[in-house]
Amino acid sequence: MPLSIRLPKMRPMEHQKTARPLKLLARMREALRVHHYSYRTEQAYLDWARRYILFHGKRHPKDLGAAEVAAFLSYLATERKVSASTQNQARAAILFLYKQVLGVELPWLSEVVQAKVSKRLPVVLTPREVRLLLNELSGTMGLVVSLLYGTGMRLMEGLRLRVKDVEFERREIVVRDGKGAKDRVTMLPENLVAPLQDQLARAKQLHDQDLADGFGEVWLPEALAVKYPKAGKTWGWQYVFPSPTRSLDPRSGVVRRHHILPETVQKAVKLAASRAGIVKPCSPHVLRHSFTTHLLESGYDIRTVQELLGHSDVSTTMIYTHVLNRGGRGVISPLDQI
Template sequence: MDAVAPTLLGRVREVIRYKHYSIRTERAYVEWVRRFVAFHGRRHPRDMGAEEVRAFLTHLAVEADVAASTHQQALSALLFLYREVLEVDLPWLLNLARPKKPKRVPVVLSRSEVGRLFEMLDGSHALMARLLYGTGMRLMECIRLRVKDVDFERGEITVRDGKGGKDRHTMLPESLADPLRQHLLHVRALWGNDRAAGVPGVYLPTALARKYPGAPESWGWFWVFPASALSVDPRSGISRRHHAQEQTLQRAIKRALGEAGIVKPASTHTLRHSFATHLLESGYDIRTVQELLGHADVSTTMIYTHVLNRGGRGVCSPLDRM
């Protein structure tokens, strides 16, 4: 790729970081811009327009046969490129057709299936899986949990910077209080070893490290689930201790599902679905469940009413009345 592309991609990264987008979004958007430029023979996006964008998106949908969510991500990346990076607000940007996502009923495990799954897990993976099901947290919300956000006295967990950049509270299950305390004893020993070895402190978002210079090395800001080894921060280049990798838990859950004989296409996110569904089955108000999940609109939470354990839409079949 010619000299223009690295300059363009560097500018994309610069704007993304200025807007405090996540590293995941940065990697995804940079990759889509790179593919878009390569698809059109390395032409600069300023020299292209609606026809080229549609051609690329059509290629993804027809020839690459990508999922609707992937197609949507590619479109969002290109909209970001033109609007935020190139500052080109063309009318055709508003007229691009967005792919329609198919409506799916979430996969939910029964209580007995959840129990069987947990029996096949051990160590920190078992604790993380129980937290996902017991609190309704998303995978990355659990993985990025900091020590200071676990309040044993109040029996609650503060979820920071969740989806949409929002904070919220959820419960700390009583049954997990003691196991979590024991887990944190081992984590504190690891934290102490890092301090003794002079390891740089953990990553803090949005320049908090400059505002509170001692915070990255403090116990409160340390990860509840730290990685076993140091890694290089992709943005700063500093070798430090990051949180545990989500792939390790995902692989452990997948393996445990097979060992438990559960054939449903479940994942770590299924535990969040099961949390919501089982609360509604127990009679909790949907608004309460909405707040615990961090949904902006109750209509998002309403999807769980369609998978309650009462048959199709809670209707008793006429066959059962004979």
């Protein structure tokens, strides 16, 4: 799911407080947790439901229908100028509210048009630009960014990596619960073996100290936490990139050591790109695009690359063939043949 995007201030009426929407949102929160939505998605959906209710003057959603949903989505697109993906996230949140929380059948669902997401070519760094970027990073941030480029993992997949899923002997990394709740296997770059072993040694010291202080439990998926109540304190389940500080779990209230925040990595990449003089928009996800393009340029089969990325459909991977270092669609310009 795409993350919530902070919008400008809403209309004055949208800031008014009321007990009924809050009670309804509490029910929605419970429904989201029953359906095992991530915490970030939970926060985004609750925020959209609140905005929808307040946009219509605190009227109960049961009293609203397709016209009101369409009006809210149109308002986001025309007045707030949100992207199509953000508008579609708001739509998904509202439909979840109706179907899963209120139990309302949606015969008018087909009337609520889903915004068409623009098809844009991914931003790809050249190998030289990747080297310049990595040269501006060091320590843990340098290792995280190198791992993202070297494996093609998404940012959250890299940060959620557990100790048990790093296979040094097989030179592979098991990506658990990736996008679409799928597992996959990707390579472990030879150049990162020693740095990763050093990182694990530092993480082990933190974990041992946490255990000595009466902590040391890491978050586990709900089903696993129930089935194996002591697994959260074992070394294998700890994060490879633990946060330097402990924090309070917003759902359970338990004090745990989470992984490094994604915003920390995003900021580090942005600053490093600026120092390196890279003018392209640069984010951690650009490294995944670059990983894919550079593999295809090296002649690897597109089906192999598809499996490494975890794409369900090869057509998703095919978009990278349009940005290979061969000019527009691999066609030689007639000017170069004169």
